[in-house]
Amino acid sequence: LKPSNVKHLGVDVPTMDARRAYHLFEGGTALLHALAFTLMLVCQVQGVGLTPFQLVIMRTAMEGRLLLCEIPTGAVADLCSRRRSVLIGTAIIAVSFLLQGGGWPSLWPTLAGQVIWGLGYTFVSGAAQAWITDEIGEDHVQPVFTRATQVVLACTVAGTVLAGLIGQMDLRLRARLTGPSRRSIGSVDALGHAVDQAGRVAQVGTPEEVYDRP
Numbered sequence: 001l002k003p004s005n006v007k008h009l010g011v012d013v014p015t016m017d018a019r020r021a022y023h024l025f026e027g028g029t030a031l032l033h034a035l036a037f038t039l040m041l042v043c044q045v046q047g048v049g050l051t052p053f054q055l056v057i058m059r060t061a062m063e064g065r066l067l068l069c070e071i072p073t074g075a076v077a078d079l080c081s082r083r084r085s086v087l088i089g090t091a092i093i094a095v096s097f098l099l100q101g102g103g104w105p106s107l108w109p110t111l112a113g114q115v116i117w118g119l120g121y122t123f124v125s126g127a128a129q130a131w132i133t134d135e136i137g138e139d140h141v142q143p144v145f146t147r148a149t150q151v152v153l154a155c156t157v158a159g160t161v162l163a164g165l166i167g168q169m170d171l172r173l174r175a176r177l178t179g180p181s182r183r184s185i186g187s188v189d190a191l192g193h194a195v196d197q198a199g200r201v202a203q204v205g206t207p208e209e210v211y212d213r214p
Helices: 018-037 040-048 052-079 082-100 107-124 127-136 141-167 171-187 193-204 207-212
Strands: 005-008 011-014
Touching: 018 082, 018 127, 018 141, 040 052, 040 107, 052 082, 052 107, 052 127, 082 107, 082 127, 107 127, 127 141
Parallel strands: none
Antiparallel strands: 005 011
């Protein structure tokens, strides 16, 4: 699969290779998660003033949301569109980060942010891997997963180091930065227009058949 131009509303639009789009999404997600979560507990304890019991409650609420929503959100990916499920989950996670870093240092906004994050994660969980497998086929996907693992590890280390540097200035600045950035990852060519057209047009061959598949 190579980048090409696709007619969209009569205009030539540059598209992105599906493999590159997947690696960009996985790497960007790993970078921003490391950036947001490295000092999240420190922010919750020092900035919000949560007690150990409140931290346990928040974690329990998030895990409960993961458990309850994993099957329903998985059905969205299987029955509607895996690409759409990833985009929805990315937007929800961005909202959760903005809520936690939005300047409301109290229990309930932080708890709501954690629960919303759990909901968003269930939309993304497994959907991106299933999407790239559909795009390039099971016979060609293993090298893509291997490369994605390498990208994720490198971006996680970079995000952790960057979080330490930003955390020296402002703990809440990290969450404020990662929210809009995640929206960008979910809307730019990586998994938006590029993902919808690049891999599908390259495989199907005609723009008219692109929208016949989820």
